[in-house]
Amino acid sequence: MDxxxxxxMGFYGYHGVMEQEKSLxxxxxxxxxxxxxxxxxxxxxxxxxxxxYAQVYExxxxxxxxxRFNLLESLAERICSMVLSSYPLVQKIKVRIKKPEAPVxxxxxxxxxxIERER
Numbered sequence: 001m002d003x004x005x006x007x008x009m010g011f012y013g014y015h016g017v018m019e020q021e022k023s024l025x026x027x028x029x030x031x032x033x034x035x036x037x038x039x040x041x042x043x044x045x046x047x048x049x050x051x052x053y054a055q056v057y058e059x060x061x062x063x064x065x066x067x068r069f070n071l072l073e074s075l076a077e078r079i080c081s082m083v084l085s086s087y088p089l090v091q092k093i094k095v096r097i098k099k100p101e102a103p104v105x106x107x108x109x110x111x112x113x114x115i116e117r118e119r
Contacts (some may be wrong), residue, residue, distance in 0.1 A: 001091065002038035004053055007031045011064040015075055018103050026101045028064055028075075029110070032056065034083065035092035035118075051087045059086060072097045072113045080117040092118035 009032070014025040034051060041050035060079055069075045076095045083093050098110040 001035045004034040004036070004038075004051060004056075005032075006034070006053055006057065006060075009057060009060060011061055013064045013068075013075075015064075015069045015072065016099075016103070017070050021103065022068065026099070029098040029100065030060055030064060030079070031094075031096040031098075032060060032079070032083070033094040034087070034090045035094075036089045037091075049089075051089055056083060056087065059083060072099060073115070076113055076115045077117075080115060084117060084119060092116065 009030045011028050011030065012025055013028050014022055015028065016022060016026070034056065036051060038050055041047070059082055063078055063082060064075065067078065069078070076097050079095050080093050083090055094114065094116040096112060096114040098112040100110040102108075102111040104111065
C-alpha cells in the first residue's frame with residue numbers, strides 16, 4: 001500500500017513516569033507512516049483524494065505537546081486513534097516515538113516504541 005511518510009518530527013512534551021519528566025518535560029521525536037491508496041490523488045493532482053500531512057502534523061503536535069501520558073505506549077495509541085478517526089482515507093498507521101533524553105544512566109541515542117494500527 002502507498003504511504004505518506006512523516007519522519008523525525010520534534011516536539012517538547014511532558015510524558016513519563018518520573019516526577020522530573022512531568023514537571024520539566026523533554027524532547028520527543030515522532031515518525032508517522034500513513035498507509036492509504038494514493039493512485040487517484042497522483043493521477044488527478046487532487047488533495048481531496050489524499051491526506052494533508054500539514055493537518056496530520058498539527059494533530060500529532062497537539063497530542064504530544066498538550067496531553068500528558070506516563071507511557072510512550074499510551075501516547076502512541078492516542079496518536080494512532082486520533083489519526084484513524086480524523087482521517088478516514090488512512091487505512092493503517094505506524095508510529096515510532098523516540099525519547100532521546102530518557103532518565104537512564106547510560107549512553108544511548110534514544111529509547112522508544114513503535115506500534116502499527118489499522119482499521
